[in-house]
Amino acid sequence: MTLLIRKPGILTTVQDLGRTGYRLLGINPNGVMDRAAARLINILLGNDENDAVLEMHFPAAEMEFDTECSFAIGGAEFSAMLNDEPVRNWSTLNAFPSDILRFGKPELGTRAYLAVAGGFVVDEWLGSRSTNLVAAVGGFEGRKLKAGDRLELRSPRPVKPHTIAPSLIPKYSRFPTVRVIASGEFDLLTSIRERSFLNDGFTVTKDSNRMGFRLSGPPLHLLHSKEMVSAAVTFGTIQLIPDGQLIVLMADHQTVGGYPRIANVISADLPLLAQLGPGDGVSFHLVSVADAEQASAIFENDLCWLRTGIRLLG
Amino acid sequence: MLRSCAFCALLRLFFILMRIFPLGDSAATIEFGNEISAGFNSRSLSLAKALSSNPFAGMNEAVPAYASVTVYFNTRSTQFETVKSEIATRLSSLPTDKPNALRIIEIPILISAKTSPDLDRVGSFAHLTVDQVLEIFLSKIYRVHMLGFLPGFAYMAEVDDRIAAPRLVTPRTKVPKGSIGIAGRQTGIYPLESPGGWNIIGRTDLQMFDPESDNPCLLKPGDEVRFVRE
Numbered sequence: 018m019t020l021l022i023r024k025p026g027i028l029t030t031v032q033d034l035g036r037t038g039y040r041l042l043g044i045n046p047n048g049v050m051d052r053a054a055a056r057l058i059n060i061l062l063g064n065d066e067n068d069a070v071l072e073m074h075f076p077a078a079e080m081e082f083d084t085e086c087s088f089a090i091g092g093a094e095f096s097a098m099l100n101d102e103p104v105r106n107w108s109t110l111n112a113f114p115s116d117i118l119r120f121g122k123p124e125l126g127t128r129a130y131l132a133v134a135g136g137f138v139v140d141e142w143l144g145s146r147s148t149n150l151v152a153a154v155g156g157f158e159g160r161k162l163k164a165g166d167r168l169e170l171r172s173p174r175p176v177k178p179h180t181i182a183p184s185l186i187p188k189y190s191r192f193p194t195v196r197v198i199a200s201g202e203f204d205l206l207t208s209i210r211e212r213s214f215l216n217d218g219f220t221v222t223k224d225s226n227r228m229g230f231r232l233s234g235p236p237l238h239l240l241h242s243k244e245m246v247s248a249a250v251t252f253g254t255i256q257l258i259p260d261g262q263l264i265v266l267m268a269d270h271q272t273v274g275g276y277p278r279i280a281n282v283i284s285a286d287l288p289l290l291a292q293l294g295p296g297d298g299v300s301f302h303l304v305s306v307a308d309a310e311q312a313s314a315i316f317e318n319d320l321c322w323l324r325t326g327i328r329l330l331g
Numbered sequence: 332m333l334r335s336c337a338f339c340a341l342l343r344l345f346f347i348l349m350r351i352f353p354l355g356d357s358a359a360t361i362e363f364g365n366e367i368s369a370g371f372n373s374r375s376l377s378l379a380k381a382l383s384s385n386p387f388a389g390m391n392e393a394v395p396a397y398a399s400v401t402v403y404f405n406t407r408s409t410q411f412e413t414v415k416s417e418i419a420t421r422l423s424s425l426p427t428d429k430p431n432a433l434r435i436i437e438i439p440i441l442i443s444a445k446t447s448p449d450l451d452r453v454g455s456f457a458h459l460t461v462d463q464v465l466e467i468f469l470s471k472i473y474r475v476h477m478l479g480f481l482p483g484f485a486y487m488a489e490v491d492d493r494i495a496a497p498r499l500v501t502p503r504t505k506v507p508k509g510s511i512g513i514a515g516r517q518t519g520i521y522p523l524e525s526p527g528g529w530n531i532i533g534r535t536d537l538q539m540f541d542p543e544s545d546n547p548c549l550l551k552p553g554d555e556v557r558f559v560r561e
Contacts, residue, residue, distance in 0.1 A: 037403065040394045041379070042548040043478035142542060151523065152482045154542040201352050201360065246367055247479060247486065249394040249401035251358050273396055273479030273486075281355030284406060306411045309356035313406045 018084040019167040020133065023117070026078035028227075031137065031156030031168075032268075034067045036145035040249060040272045047147035047155070050128050050227060050268045050291035052284075053187050053316070054092035058132040060324050061089050061109060063176055068136040069146040069156070071168075073129045077120035078162065080131075082112040086173030087134040091181075093126025093189075093292055107181040109134075126189050127294035135172035150269070177331055185319050187288045192218070192298040195286040197255065198309055202277035205239040213237060214279065215303055219263060223295040227269040230293065236261025239277060247275040253282035253290070255301075265290065285312035351415055357406050359414050361422075364398040367488045367516055371398035372476045376553050377425050378418075387417040395552050396477045397486070433553045435472065438520070438535050440511055440558045446534035449499070453513060453530050456496040467491045468532065468558065473518055475554040483522035483540030483548035487556055490516045502528030509534045511558070522548070533558075 022029070034055065035048025049055040049072055056066040071078070077095050090097050090106045097104050099118050104110050106129075112118070120129065139146050139157055148156030157166060206214060219234035237257055250256070254266045256276035265282065266274070268291075282290055283304065293299060304312075349363045361378065364371040372395075379395035382402060386393075389409030394401045404414055442450070442465065454461045473487035480486075495516045503526060506512070510521045512529025521527060522540035539549050550556065 037391045039547075040392055040403070041478060041552060042482065043480060043484050044482045044547070143547070149482075151525075152540070152542055159542075198353050198355060200354055201362070244365075246365055246397040247477070248360060248362070248396040248399040249354070249358075249479075251354055251401075251403070253355050271480050272394065273477065278354065281353070283356050306353050306356060310406060310410050313356060317407055 018170045018173050020137075020170060021081040021083065022078055022162050022164060022166040022168070023081055024079040024119075025161065025163045025166070026073050026076050028074045029078045029162040030072050030148040030150070031069050031139050031146060031162075032072045032148060033069045033146045035147055035268070036143050036149075036155070039143055043272050044143065044149075044152070045270060045272050046145075046252070046268070047149050048145070048268050049130065051092045051130065051187075051288045053288035054128075054130045055132070056320060057107070057181055057185065057323070058089040058091040058130060060320060060327060061107070061179055061181055062087060062132055062134040063327055064132060064134065064136055066320075068132065069139050071131040071162070073120070073131065074127060075120070075123040077129060079117065079119040082116045082118070083114050084170065084173050085111070085113050085175060086170060087111050087176040089132050091130045091132075093129040094124040095129045096121035096124055097129075105180075107186055109176055109179050111175055125191070126292035128292060133170055134174050134176045135170060138169040138171050179327060179330065181323065185323060187292075189289060189292050191293070192300075193286075193289040193293075194300045194302050195290050196283045196304045196309065196312065197280035197301045198283060198306055199303060200254070200278040200280050202239065202243060202257070203279050205241070205243060205277065206237060206279065207240055210237045215301055218298045218300045221293045221295055221297045221299065225293075225295055227267055229267050229270055230265045230290070232263040232265065232299070234263070237263070237279075243277055245275050245277060247273045250274040250278065251281065253284070253287050254278055255280045255282065267291065283309035283312060285309065285316055351418060353411050354401055356411065358401055358403045359411060359418065360399055360401045361418055362399040367397050367476065369474065369489075372474070372488075374425070375400050378421060379552070381421045381425060382418070385421075387414070390414075390417075396479070397488075433551060435555045435557060436550065437557050437559050438511075438537055439561045440469075440533040440535055441561050442533050446510070447532050449496075449512075449530035450532045453494055453496045453532060457494045459493065464494050464532070465560070467494050468513075468518075469560060473556045475550050475552055475556065477552055478548065478550065480519075481521065481523055481525055481540075482542075483550065484519055485539075485550040485554075485556070487518045488516055490518050492516070496530050498528040499530065502526055506531060507534065509536060509539070511535060
């Protein structure tokens with residue numbers, strides 16, 4: 018009972034919600050870039066929301082099922098086709114032996130996720146199945162997938178058909194406004210630069226990957242330059258680098274950084290950011306910690322309803 | 332009496348000098364200062380230890396750095412304001428004496444033309460011979476202030492000012508695994524082959540990072556390290 022990777026795609030890795038507890042050893046969490054997508058499709062299939070999923074970029078993988086099972090796709094819209102028939106994101110789908118899943122073209126977003134009902138049997142390292150490409154551990158042999166790989170399915174099963182309500186699906190856009198919380202060095206931005214940070218848009222450059230997004234926009238400067246000793250950073254930390262440009266740290270970020278920390282993207286909006294690719298744009302909107310906490314609580318509450326609904330409907 | 336007053340004054344000083352700020356909605360950073368110093372790092376290590384050994388509800392981990400601690404938490408079970416008061420509680424009962432080193436670890440260092448490509452550069456920075464540079468470097472015991480950059484990469488301090496050569500202007504695309512480098516007053520060991528810009532003065536065969544082991548990283552914050560020439 019396996020999923021055969023016929024074509025690997027440009028960067029397909031096994032990820033879950035990440036590895037916690039080892040940052041003090043320099044071991045970063047990794048995990049999916051778009052946590053909302055991975056959680057939603059896992060819950061839809063009746064899985065644990067932390068079950069491993071495949072994270073795909075475009076060109077995405079081409080896969081073949083050898084057993085009957087349900088699966089779901091979420092995140093980016095890559096025009097998925099099952100045996101050349103278009104299939105929808107955010108819905109349970111059923112595959113039979115020899116069925117082939119492939120992806121036609123990138124319509125919206127940068128990272129698509131595939132979950133199978135029952136989950137995958139993959140390598141766990143320090144409590145997580147996420148692939149750490151630098152240390153070459155976790156996930157599938159600690160590396161991105163290649164043609165001929167067979168991912169073992171833990172307990173493939175068909176599930177009842179369900180679709181996620183549109184109101185729960187993240188409002189992806191190529192030019193989102195994401196909410197941020199001011200961080201350590203925000204107050205050192207001059208007022209004109211602060212306006213610039215909050216009013217001007219920034220472009221995601223081609224120097225952007227799972228470690229971080231390098232943005233291009235009006236150069237920002239601090240009131241006085243600050244030499245910093247390194248301190249811990251996190252997924253969503255917006256750093257100001259010496260040339261006046263910004264870097265947003267993403268899932269594979271290093272655990273510590275030594276650049277001024279202007280702000281952090283709030284957890285609820287990280288999925289919108291995670292779906293951006295080179296050429297896309299982003300604007301920032303400053304909110305309070307309480308606003309961010311409320312936004313998270315609303316999404317958690319929605320997930321709770323989805324979980325309950327799926328359980329009740331079977 | 333005198334002692335307790337001195338303690339109160341010190342505590343007040345801590346609160347004036349340090350700051351707590353949100354690192355997003357699921358982490359908070361407590362900053363004691365902004366320099367590499369044994370004092371700031373001792374406080375960071377003690378606070379991180381106090382939190383890790385007695386975590387509050389919803390806490391994921393406490394990560395010490397040179398002069399700060401970042402506490403990561405689960406927003407489903409706690410919030411920034413609660414975390415702030417949990418940290419304040421821990422700070423008020425923090426031991427003020429310098430914590431003893433967890434362990435002193437000896438790390439064999441191989442010096443050769445191949446393993447020490449930047450030794451000459453450090454020598455000309457210091458206006459010293461290569462042997463003098465090594466003598467200064469090997470005479471010190473270094474403390475692991477924090478880990479980061481790569482799994483198991485220990486940032487150690489403090490390198491003697493005389494040989495504290497700045498990073499390379501153009502980093503190398505490949506630094507071999509085990510390379511020992513200097514960057515200003517910091518020294519570190521590359522646990523894996525990686526790009527890097529530190530002045531490489533030697534190499535060790537000791538495995539700094541072993542993902543198969545239950546303790547994947549040889550060094551931990553607070554360890555002390557002595558380099559021994561092979």
